[in-house]
Amino acid sequence: MDRNEVTKKILTTKVKNKLSWAAIAEKIGQSKEWTTAAMLGQMTFDARQAAVAKELFGLTDEETAWLQIVPYKGSLPTPVPTDPLIYRWYEIVSVYGTTIKELIHEEFGDGIMSAIDFSMDITREADPKGDRVNVVLSGKFLPYKQY
Amino acid sequence: MDRNEVTKKILTTKVKNKLSWAAIAEKIGQSKEWTTAAMLGQMTFDARQAAVAKELFGLTDEETAWLQIVPYKGSLPTPVPTDPLIYRWYEIVSVYGTTIKELIHEEFGDGIMSAIDFSMDITREADPKGDRVNVVLSGKFLPYKQY
Amino acid sequence: MDRNEVTKKILTTKVKNKLSWAAIAEKIGQSKEWTTAAMLGQMTFDARQAAVAKELFGLTDEETAWLQIVPYKGSLPTPVPTDPLIYRWYEIVSVYGTTIKELIHEEFGDGIMSAIDFSMDITREADPKGDRVNVVLSGKFLPYKQY
Amino acid sequence: MDRNEVTKKILTTKVKNKLSWAAIAEKIGQSKEWTTAAMLGQMTFDARQAAVAKELFGLTDEETAWLQIVPYKGSLPTPVPTDPLIYRWYEIVSVYGTTIKELIHEEFGDGIMSAIDFSMDITREADPKGDRVNVVLSGKFLPYKQY
Amino acid sequence: MDRNEVTKKILTTKVKNKLSWAAIAEKIGQSKEWTTAAMLGQMTFDARQAAVAKELFGLTDEETAWLQIVPYKGSLPTPVPTDPLIYRWYEIVSVYGTTIKELIHEEFGDGIMSAIDFSMDITREADPKGDRVNVVLSGKFLPYKQY
Amino acid sequence: MDRNEVTKKILTTKVKNKLSWAAIAEKIGQSKEWTTAAMLGQMTFDARQAAVAKELFGLTDEETAWLQIVPYKGSLPTPVPTDPLIYRWYEIVSVYGTTIKELIHEEFGDGIMSAIDFSMDITREADPKGDRVNVVLSGKFLPYKQY
Amino acid sequence: MDRNEVTKKILTTKVKNKLSWAAIAEKIGQSKEWTTAAMLGQMTFDARQAAVAKELFGLTDEETAWLQIVPYKGSLPTPVPTDPLIYRWYEIVSVYGTTIKELIHEEFGDGIMSAIDFSMDITREADPKGDRVNVVLSGKFLPYKQY
Amino acid sequence: MDRNEVTKKILTTKVKNKLSWAAIAEKIGQSKEWTTAAMLGQMTFDARQAAVAKELFGLTDEETAWLQIVPYKGSLPTPVPTDPLIYRWYEIVSVYGTTIKELIHEEFGDGIMSAIDFSMDITREADPKGDRVNVVLSGKFLPYKQY
Amino acid sequence: MDRNEVTKKILTTKVKNKLSWAAIAEKIGQSKEWTTAAMLGQMTFDARQAAVAKELFGLTDEETAWLQIVPYKGSLPTPVPTDPLIYRWYEIVSVYGTTIKELIHEEFGDGIMSAIDFSMDITREADPKGDRVNVVLSGKFLPYKQY
Amino acid sequence: MDRNEVTKKILTTKVKNKLSWAAIAEKIGQSKEWTTAAMLGQMTFDARQAAVAKELFGLTDEETAWLQIVPYKGSLPTPVPTDPLIYRWYEIVSVYGTTIKELIHEEFGDGIMSAIDFSMDITREADPKGDRVNVVLSGKFLPYKQY
Known part of the structure; x- marks a missing residue:
């Protein structure tokens, strides 16, 4: 098991x-x-x-x-996901990845947005032109350490 | 050129x-x-x-x-990004991909969150435990068509 | 199950x-x-x-x-399909992909042809030189949003 | 050159x-x-x-x-295309590939739809809910030979 | 099953x-x-x-x-075959692929040698320096269509 | 150089x-x-x-x-060729690879058909239903050695 | 089975x-x-x-x-082996591959060292600084044929 | 440079x-x-x-x-080499890899044959049935440490 | 089994x-x-x-x-690990790999740090800003042999 | 530039x-x-x-x-490094990855060892049996957040 x-x-x-x-x-x-x-x-x-x-x-x-055992994480069967809904997220990373990088560095300097000290909130926004999926991602900024 | x-x-x-x-x-x-x-x-x-x-x-x-020419899109040099900031986003897709899929389908039924009719807003949230990067993603829900 | x-x-x-x-x-x-x-x-x-x-x-x-549960989509066992019939479709994307891109952009501007608001119709066309497979693909054009 | x-x-x-x-x-x-x-x-x-x-x-x-020299064909830089417009076509092959295979075989028996004796026609269909891209693909059916 | x-x-x-x-x-x-x-x-x-x-x-x-059902074709477990006998065929495609392309195009123009309207004949040729495997491949030439 | x-x-x-x-x-x-x-x-x-x-x-x-220097061999830019003419040969290896293996072993026992002590002859065969490309491959059989 | x-x-x-x-x-x-x-x-x-x-x-x-049936050969689960002992052999091919190629061609001309008409002998050599593994590989040289 | x-x-x-x-x-x-x-x-x-x-x-x-600068090592352009001479060595690792592993472990226990404290000697052996390439590989055995 | x-x-x-x-x-x-x-x-x-x-x-x-049988080693299901904890180690190799190489060569010359004559010690270091994981890796330096 | x-x-x-x-x-x-x-x-x-x-x-x-511009990080040309010194580190991740995961989770619970709030110290340890490379890695433990 x-x-x-x-x-x-x-x-x-x-x-x-x-x-x-x-x-x-x-x-x-x-x-x-x-x-x-x-x-x-x-x-x-x-x-x-x-x-x-x-x-x-x-x-x-x-x-x-x-x-209660920490799992081996990673929920997708292939490096590039085939499911269209999940692929759209991969596409966002592909198309906007360098944009996200530039803007976070411009605001915070060198470091990352944590995917561990992280939360996510998915909501429906009613819209007469078709409802929207709104997702808020919130991750602590972690600066690279100099030593 | x-x-x-x-x-x-x-x-x-x-x-x-x-x-x-x-x-x-x-x-x-x-x-x-x-x-x-x-x-x-x-x-x-x-x-x-x-x-x-x-x-x-x-x-x-x-x-x-x-x-003014539509570009060939895709901003990353490898299918799995090596840059730590961008990788964290890939990791979010890997770890939370099936979660995002389940919750959008539970709310909207079969379809996708558009990456085309889409906007993104990146802001800094001050936090005494360390400032946070907040990202709002907003995409129109597109239902699969039956025919 | x-x-x-x-x-x-x-x-x-x-x-x-x-x-x-x-x-x-x-x-x-x-x-x-x-x-x-x-x-x-x-x-x-x-x-x-x-x-x-x-x-x-x-x-x-x-x-x-x-x-009635939304499935994890993607019907092929490998990124490049091995079955000759399906491969021919992959080849069409490989050979004509940039052509399709140029012509849709020329007519519609930047955006995509939806694979979600999409239908397909496969018919046989009798032809004395050998019958033909005719496939009509119809997808809504989705323009990229500026914000 | x-x-x-x-x-x-x-x-x-x-x-x-x-x-x-x-x-x-x-x-x-x-x-x-x-x-x-x-x-x-x-x-x-x-x-x-x-x-x-x-x-x-x-x-x-x-x-x-x-x-006038026959070119080495294949117009895309990666096996899975990163450009969203071209990816949608790859997605159609991924999601509908086995469907296309089943329906062509049901109508024609074992064989393929040719990508060589092949033509394509891309047109705009006006639609009040948003114009559509219509693409007609026409390929000669080639039956597998027994010998 | x-x-x-x-x-x-x-x-x-x-x-x-x-x-x-x-x-x-x-x-x-x-x-x-x-x-x-x-x-x-x-x-x-x-x-x-x-x-x-x-x-x-x-x-x-x-x-x-x-x-009697058309099978999903492709008989090998990996894109590059590991079995030495089958690998030698893959090596022939790798080493002589551009040669075959040049010579068929020189004789026939742009098009392909069909792998569907195709037959194969494998025979043993006695040879004092060691018997040979002779393989005849015969495929119909299919010219690219202009339209 | x-x-x-x-x-x-x-x-x-x-x-x-x-x-x-x-x-x-x-x-x-x-x-x-x-x-x-x-x-x-x-x-x-x-x-x-x-x-x-x-x-x-x-x-x-x-x-x-x-x-006059022995070259580093291999004439194709990708492991799976994108050019349709060369791909058809790759497809033959994929679809018929195990068949070729079975038949050579049935005739010769364990070993390979050499791709080194090897020759190839490409000819046009006139055919009223469309001319054919005929290719004869001839390779010495090399039995596995026991020791 | x-x-x-x-x-x-x-x-x-x-x-x-x-x-x-x-x-x-x-x-x-x-x-x-x-x-x-x-x-x-x-x-x-x-x-x-x-x-x-x-x-x-x-x-x-x-x-x-x-x-007594000829097997489908290839004993490793991945193209680049993960087991450290076997990886060292892969590393030898990676680091010394072009060296081996140069020296065999310098001595024999264009051709290969057969992996079929081939034998291997693994022995232990006592050494005060630590015993050594000695492996003798012996393969028939096969010259490329001109035709 | x-x-x-x-x-x-x-x-x-x-x-x-x-x-x-x-x-x-x-x-x-x-x-x-x-x-x-x-x-x-x-x-x-x-x-x-x-x-x-x-x-x-x-x-x-x-x-x-x-x-005199230590180089970034690795002499081959692809993980699976395309050059036939070098491929034969890769094939030896693929076909005999588990054999080599079993025999070294049987003789020495758990550990590896070093590719660093290593030497190689390539010689020609005259043989009336065709000259042979003989290669002696010698690597120090390094046992896994318990701690 | x-x-x-x-x-x-x-x-x-x-x-x-x-x-x-x-x-x-x-x-x-x-x-x-x-x-x-x-x-x-x-x-x-x-x-x-x-x-x-x-x-x-x-x-x-x-x-x-x-x-008591020497195992086939390698504990991860994919070449690039998906689990975030293990990925961070892969990222260290990706980001700092050339740094580690430069510094070991500067101190020791050409050779490697052994992963066989190797030990590891993982400890917790209390820290008011958040406890730290400290890992000591110790590997024997093995110089490349000239011959 | x-x-x-x-x-x-x-x-x-x-x-x-x-x-x-x-x-x-x-x-x-x-x-x-x-x-x-x-x-x-x-x-x-x-x-x-x-x-x-x-x-x-x-x-x-x-x-x-x-x-002074934040760089796109990742210092290696291939996902699995070919250089023997760097490969040994990849091998450590491959062989010991699940061990490191188990032991950090046993001590700290679910979370990761940061590769950002991270430092590294490489030193030489004299040893009569051959000097050793000692590397101390120190990373802040980041617990997964519940929300």
Whole structure:
């Protein structure tokens, strides 16, 4: 058994029981973004969160233990994603990558925007020309150290 | 001559003359995000914008003409970026890609968040624990068509 | 269980029962192009369509539920397809890709032809020198947004 | 000197002289699709067509000779294209590739749709919800030979 | 079940029953080259050929049905083959590829040698310095179409 | 200077002077297949052959010396060729590779068909349904050694 | 069943029964190098050798038959090996490859050192500064043929 | 200027002056294997060796300085070499890699054969059936350390 | 059975029994770094260490035998690791690789830092600005041999 | 002009003037590790450091300006490095990557060791069995944020 098998069981149970990520997140007590990432095998549960998941998805003790082990992260099967929704994000990195780099460096100097001390918020914005997906990414700026 | 050579000339002139992207954007009359992407060879200028660039960077007539030609887009030299700042964005797609997919589909159904009818806004958020980079991405939702 | 296993069951049943895609599409009530893509795990069924598929292929309740989940798209096992029929399409993109780009930009300006608000129609054209495959692709033009 | 250098000269001259592909095609006397592909180094000119190009773009004798040499084809710099417009076509092959294969085989049996005995027609369709790009691809069906 | 599993069963039975490809081809009534390719999952059987295979290899009805479905072609596990015998063919394409291109174009003009309207004949040529493998490849020339 | 530059000069001169490979081969005194491969930088000239090439293409002494140095072989820019004519040969290796392997082993046992003690002959076969390209490949069989 | 499964059974049995390759080779009656390669699925057994293997590893009749079928060769899971011992050999090819090429061509002219008519001998050389692995590779020189 | 340019100058001069590696090595005072590798940019010269090279190839002071800088090693343009002579060595690693690993481990335990404390000797062995290339590789065994 | 299956069993048992690597290492009698690598299938156990593992993880005799076989090393599923923690190490090699090379060569001359005669020590350093991970890597310098 | 050209000029001047990295670092007033990385185009200079570099390497004003622009980082030409010294570091990541991950997570929980708030110290340790390279890596631990 490994974490992937627990992820598959969670996904199958979610489909069978017609659960939504928003409802699951409310039970877990975290944002829907963090909760979904955790359920998909990218984040680590604490004991209480794992206990909620155990009940929600009917997990065994061993499966519940796996949720508290730090997973090997990376959720995509290929370096360049084939799924159109995910590819559009890869395209944003490809087309705007150097732009993002220039503007963050202009504002902050040399360093990075953290993908660890990081949060994400996905919302729907109503728009008469067609609703929009708005995503706010927030990451701590980490300056390169001189030594 | 091709668009890449115009981009290199713009970058070299920007360094030599110590211009900032924010100041350039104000002259162009668009956001700093769109303007930087355009200057880096990812967007297409209209005649007025090209004329401003011509003056700012001392471009020739032919170089100015290239700015109004739709460029072959893609700003990175490798499929997986090596630069740490840009890699963090690739990592976000890798770690959170399936999460983003699940949540957009849960809210909107099958379709994508457009990377064309799209805007981006990068700001600094002061934070006593270390300032943060906040990025808002906004893309129109496009549903898959049945036929 | 995941969507791939449902796809395999559909394909096996289709072979065993000697069904045609055209006949299946008529039952589903959509074009043969959309229906085949959906059956091959690339599109999402609504409840009525899923119910038709359930009966046609003898699916279980869980298998039927999977058809209504948005799938991870991408139907090919390698970035460059090895199958000669599919490769010819990849070759068209390789040989004519820059031509298509130039002509769409000349007519419409900067932007893309959508692969989401998109339809396809495949027909046979009788020809004394050998019948032809005619394919009509229709995609909405999406202009790049300035901001 | 090689064909790529002639292609670059043609493109630069086209930008400088603000020529359109449609106007060039009319001079060459072929469709805009074939003509653009030829100018971009993917097709072979006959003597008359090369003479027209010579005049249009101010080519030397040697450059004109190269246009009549069969080129090494393939117009894209990477196996998976990074340009969003061209990528959408790659995505169509990725998402619909197995669908296209199934439907052509259902109609014609084992074989391929030729990318050599092939033509393409790109047109604009007015649509109140946003104009559409319509592309008709026509390729002779070639059955696999038994022996 | 899919075609690969039928291929494996055919191969295992061939080894167990010590059949030769030449003997199998005679039963099928086609050349040994076409027959072997078909048995290895690269060609499509008609009803009579499938019936012969059914008896020869003890196939079930469903397995026999799969033989008449057009397969997803491509028989090698990696883009550059590791097996020395097959690699030598890849090496011929690598070393002589541009030579073959030049000579076919010199004789026929722009176009290709078909790999669909194609046959192959492999024979042994006795030679006192060591017997030779002689392979005749015959493919219809297909000229590029102007339009 | 290296061999590639000599190859480019030979190709440019051939285009400028409208020479054919067949005529060049006659002067060199070898088959058109070997001669073309040699001119394209894949084979090594002896002193007499190099002298003929020197005169035909107006080479300098140093360029002539390079023709007699064993070249780094491999004539294609990518592992999977993009040019349609050359790709068809790659496709033959992909589709028929395991077939060729099975049939050579059935006839000869374990070993390979040499790509070194090897010759190739390309001819046109007139055919009312469209002329054919016939290619005869002849390679010595080399058995694996036991020790 | 395929050859890989026989290889795995041989390896498992070897571990369980604590056999050495040297002892196995003595029973087979060939060098330890050839025998190990054969047991690892890279060489073909004759009937007598297969019978010895059958007894040594408790193989079934079908498993024994597979040993006499020419295998699909290539023993490594990735193009660049990750195992440090094997990587050192890849590194030797990378660092010394052009050196080996220059020196063999200087001595023999254009051609190759055969990897088929080839043998290998691995021995330990005692050395006070640390024992050494000595490997003798012997391959027939095959000159390129002119035709 | 970098080391590659010095390597190119050495190679060009060697061709122009018709020098042999064996003669160069004698002047340098090392084996022909080490000397060739060093001249091809894979090894580092000491002051005396660099002085000999300076005279032999007419190098400038700066070029001579580069010979004493440790180079970035790796002499091949692609991960899988295309040149047939060098490919055969890659094939030996692919086919015999696991064999070499098994036999060294059986004799020495866990560790590697060094590619640094390493030497190579290439010789011709006369053989009535065709001369052979014999290569002796000698590398110190380095055991994995426990700690 | 192979070594991977033993590794999986060890990992599953560790999770189920909530063991720590530090505690396991103490039982094995080696550092936590070596012990973890060994348990993850990268190092070879001696008889005593294997006996301890057997008891700790409830291994069978055959599983215990596998621990004493030298494994095929390499612990990552992709050439560029997707897991953020491991990627940061890859990034260090990418960003600082040439720096490390320059400084080791400046101090030691041409050669390498061994990854075999190598040890590693990972410790926590308390720091008011956030604790730090300190890693000491120690490898014997191996000079390139001249011959 | 771009940063790479400045890096090349620095390297060439360093070779010509026989400077050491340690001496350069002393002038810059930072560690030899940071200084070397900066000179190799991986770090950003402040105005004072750039002025020192200007004098040391005879840079122009524009070249000096480039040193203060944040560079596109990544110092290696291929994803898997070919240089043996740098490869050993890649090998450490490959063999010990999962070990490092397990031990950091066991001590700190889920998160990463920063490669930005990071320092490195390379020293020589005298050892009668052969001197050792000791490298201390120190990176701040960054815990994954829950939200």
